[in-house]
Amino acid sequence: MASSLVNKNIIVINTIDKIRKQVKTLKSNNKTIGLVPTMGALHDGHASLIKKAAQECDEVVVSIFVNPTQFGLNEDLDKYPRQLKHDIEICKVNGASLIFAPSDKEIYPENKHLTYVVPSKYYQNKLCGLTRQGHFNGVATIVLKLFNIITPDQAFFGLKDAQQLIIIKKMCQDLNVPVKILECPIIRDTDGLALSSRNAYLTESGRFKATTVNKFLFKIKELYNSGLQNKEEILKIALKQLDATVKLEYLEFLSLESFSEIDLLEKNTLIAVAANVDNVRLIDNIVI
Ligand code: AMP
Numbered sequence: 059m060a061s062s063l064v065n066k067n068i069i070v071i072n073t074i075d076k077i078r079k080q081v082k083t084l085k086s087n088n089k090t091i092g093l094v095p096t097m098g099a100l101h102d103g104h105a106s107l108i109k110k111a112a113q114e115c116d117e118v119v120v121s122i123f124v125n126p127t128q129f130g131l132n133e134d135l136d137k138y139p140r141q142l143k144h145d146i147e148i149c150k151v152n153g154a155s156l157i158f159a160p161s162d163k164e165i166y167p168e169n170k171h172l173t174y175v176v177p178s179k180y181y182q183n184k185l186c187g188l189t190r191q192g193h194f195n196g197v198a199t200i201v202l203k204l205f206n207i208i209t210p211d212q213a214f215f216g217l218k219d220a221q222q223l224i225i226i227k228k229m230c231q232d233l234n235v236p237v238k239i240l241e242c243p244i245i246r247d248t249d250g251l252a253l254s255s256r257n258a259y260l261t262e263s264g265r266f267k268a269t270t271v272n273k274f275l276f277k278i279k280e281l282y283n284s285g286l287q288n289k290e291e292i293l294k295i296a297l298k299q300l301d302a303t304v305k306l307e308y309l310e311f312l313s314l315e316s317f318s319e320i321d322l323l324e325k326n327t328l329i330a331v332a333a334n335v336d337n338v339r340l341i342d343n344i345v346i
Contacts, residue, residue, distance in 0.1 A: 068150045070142075070157045074207050077158045081119070081208055089116040093210035093237075095201060098122040098159075099139040099255035100148040103245040107214040110242050112153030115212055120149045121204050122159040127166070127174075128196030139255055158208065165203065175199045175233075177225045181317060185221045185310055185330050186341065197222055198229050205237050212238045216245075218252055220328055220343050224317060244343070246272065252342045264336040267301040271333045274299040275344045278329055282346050287323045307332035307339070314345060 071077045081091060092115030094107045100122075111118040122145055129135035142159060149157050166172065175198035181187070182194050205213065215223045227239050244252050250272040251257060251265065260268055277296040286292050289311055300306075312319060314326040323346060330343035 068146065068154060068157060070146060070159055072160055073164060077207060080156055084117050091115060091210045092118045093204065093208050093213045094118065094120045095204050095213065096120060096122055097124045098145050099141055100145045101253045101255065103216055103218060103253040105148055105152045106245050107216060107242050108149060108152040108154050111214045118154040119156045119158055119208050119210065120154045122157060123165060125196060125200040126162060127199060128193050130190055175202050175229060177229060181225050181228060185308055186332060187221065189307060194225050198225060201226055205235055210237055212240055214240050214242055216242050218244045220330055254340065256338055256340060259338045261336065264338060267304055268335045268340055270299055270301040270304060271331060271340065271342055275329060275342060279344055279346050282323050289321050289323060305334040307334060
């Protein structure tokens with residue numbers, strides 16, 4: 059049974075002990091638990107995951123934790139937006155019952171000689187893994203920790219972070235983690251830009267340039283739908299959509315199933331980009 063949408067009695071919990079007790083009580087009442095892991099600064103993209111979880115599960119836990127182990131030394135850990143009050147409202151109106159918002163110390167009390175989950179290099183040495191060394195070790199480690207703390211039946215991830223989603227699915231398969239992973243589509247703004255907390259760093263003109271990235275991806279889809287399959291031929295036309303100042307960090311065509319590179323587009327091809335727009339790093343993708 060799905061929980062009702064607005065939850066006025068949402069509870070915010072900061073400690074592992076307390077969340078474990080709450081989950082134990084829910085489970086003893088035969089409630090199914092859905093987990094939505096986030097780093098906060100919630101927007102409609104996150105809200106769509108929470109809504110989906112509320113449809114699928116009796117109770118929804120949203121974790122809000124800016125995970126330091128997935129940030130590189132020169133990345134934006136310190137300036138990453140933190141806005142718990144706003145996040146609580148979004149969780150409330152979209153049907154979550156519990157928010158788990160631990161401190162760094164609660165999650166990493168020792169903070170040295172840590173044990174990490176290390177996803178296979180095959181999945182790491184592509185896309186974001188190429189420039190964000192160690193990022194997916196941090197991601198897989200925090201997600202497994204959250205799974206061990208909350209023991210959800212299902213966990214919800216956005217296709218926005220396609221590589222993350224694939225790595226988490228593989229981790230669960232390889233390590234026999236008893237959590238069903240559900241993927242949720244990318245939510246976009248009216249101008250087509252994929253929602254991201256990093257969009258707030260864009261100026262008005264930066265935002266316009268950023269939308270040329272999604273226009274470029276949708277042009278690829280349009281060309282494929284009109285019968286073109288050859289990657290180079292498609293790119294020759296589609297790249298004209300991109301603003302000249304947008305720097306592509308990567309542009310990859312991968313099979314969603316095997317995660318191998320594709321030259322001839324077919325169904326279930328993931329086309330993923332990371333772009334630098336006026337020094338703001340944005341990622342986006344489409345699946346055809
Ligand atoms: P984050 O807070 O950035 O770690 O994201 C938490 C979850 O929300 C991840 O599973 C993301 O893939 C997902 N997410 C972020 N942005 C979007 C979006 N625009 N549409 C759908 N899911 C999203």
